[in-house]
Amino acid sequence: MDITNKYRSLTRGDGRVTGGGFPSDVDAGLSKAQKSISSKYLYDAEGDRLFQRIMELPEYYLTRCEYEILRDNRDKILTAVGDGPINLVELGAGDGKKTFLLLEHFLEKGLQFRYVPIDISEDAICGLVENCCDCYPDMAIEGLVAEYFSGIRWLADQNHKRNLVLFLGSNIGNFARADMDLFLRGLWDALNNGDLVLIGFDLKKDIQRIVDAYDDSQGVTAQFNINLLERINRELGGNFNVDQFDHHCTYNDQLGAIESYLVSREKQEVCIDSIGKTFSFEEKEPLHVEYSHKFSRDDIAGMSERTGFKIIEQFYDSESLFVDSLWQVVK
Ligand SMILES: C[S@@+](CC[C@H](N)C(=O)[O-])C[C@H]1O[C@@H](n2cnc3c(N)ncnc32)[C@H](O)[C@@H]1O
Known part of the structure; x- marks a missing residue:
């Protein structure tokens, strides 16, 4: 069925949402003292597919x-x-x-x-x-x-x-x-x-029940978060070596939230062509990718x-x- 007249984009004329904000938000996020990128960028086609798998997980x-x-x-x-x-x-x-x-x-x-x-x-x-x-x-x-x-x-x-x-x-x-x-x-x-x-x-x-939901035994949530780096490589010409980052999540009692990070295994530099910059990561430096607050x-x-x-x-x-x-x- 032709669905082209059943949806439209409010972001850009050509229907793709990632053109303007993604590079500048990645640049700003990786330039901060405490690196972070908004969780809204976790959801590209691959992120959507992985999130569908997360929803089927026994822990989720x-x-x-x-x-x-x-x-x-x-x-x-x-x-x-x-x-x-x-x-x-x-x-x-x-x-x-x-x-x-x-x-x-x-x-x-x-x-x-x-x-x-x-x-x-x-x-x-x-x-x-x-x-x-x-x-x-x-x-x-x-x-x-x-x-x-x-x-x-x-x-x-x-x-x-x-x-x-x-x-x-x-x-x-x-x-x-x-x-x-x-x-x-x-x-x-x-x-x-x-x-x-x-x-x-x-x-x-x-708390353990919450942590398990964001750190599943099959590693699907880890793949979901790592996909953010793969997305930067695909869409922005980045050269993240994704094997050099670990998924890490922790429950912050004071915030009442799971905080999800990608942690650099070693000191490394990452170049992103479409931003025209190189970003340095220290060994064990975290990149914050998501809050999941509990109420x-x-x-x-x-x-x-x-x-x-x-x-x-x-x-x-x-x-x-x-x-x-x-x-x-x-x-
Ligand atoms: C955790 S999923 C939940 C999806 C659905 N509400 C559910 O309960 O199954 C979050 C959804 O919100 C979308 N999303 C995240 N941040 C967004 C934003 N800032 N604006 C619009 N959509 C956003 C994502 O693309 C994703 O499809």
Whole structure:
């Protein structure tokens, strides 16, 4: 099926998202005293494929918990939405596998909606739109290749449409703590009074259980993070020797977050052609690639209050490892 009219890019005319920001962000990140590159760059076609494998891992409980939550509570979510028509907007949709539970249910129950998945990865949006068109050829869909903040700007232009925004998979945990409120406040600004937001939060729990989810025994998460260096080699003409970097993750108790690093095994220099620079790594020097924050119930309540949302309902999995929290915009 030709899906070219079912999605578009809000980033650049030619539809590729990586052209402007990636080289300059890599340059800035590798030039810092404490090297870091945003986790949003983990998701190219290969990163998407590896993340799909992560979601299947026995240690990665997050996806299974949220799948159970959505399967068991889709009717309650529909009841909270009420009558359509609505925009069903999903930020950082990925492969949308769990969302299919809602799409199918909403279609069955005759809710009128347009599904708007938004993701920085063009490959993710293409794959998702294609799957949706195969499964639900009559469903209205408009995929957007965009960063969260461009997605939010798009939302702000949707005057007088009612919205249900999905932000699943504990994507919110990938922001630095200070940026979570900024993001949520930006989302609140873009939405209308009464709009709903369903946010997935991974809850604080036994630390070993968390660490295992980000340091799996098959090494898939390690490959996923190493792919960032391979991506720099592929897209920016870098010469990272990926065998000279180790994946390392640690739970930071004070932050309440897993921090993921790529650690240089030895002192080495890396040249990146399209940036025109060489970067030095010391032996054991870490490159920070991801935060995965974990949340208490108080964290969630505080965040919703500070950013103008009212908590309508909290949906937990059977082990209470994860929560999908349904918030309403109050203006
Ligand atoms: C951890 S995956 C989760 C995917 C999906 N929400 C789920 O629960 O299965 C994060 C997704 O968010 C996207 N993403 C990460 N940072 C982003 C950003 N700044 N703007 C838009 N999408 C982003 C990635 O491309 C990826 O598909």
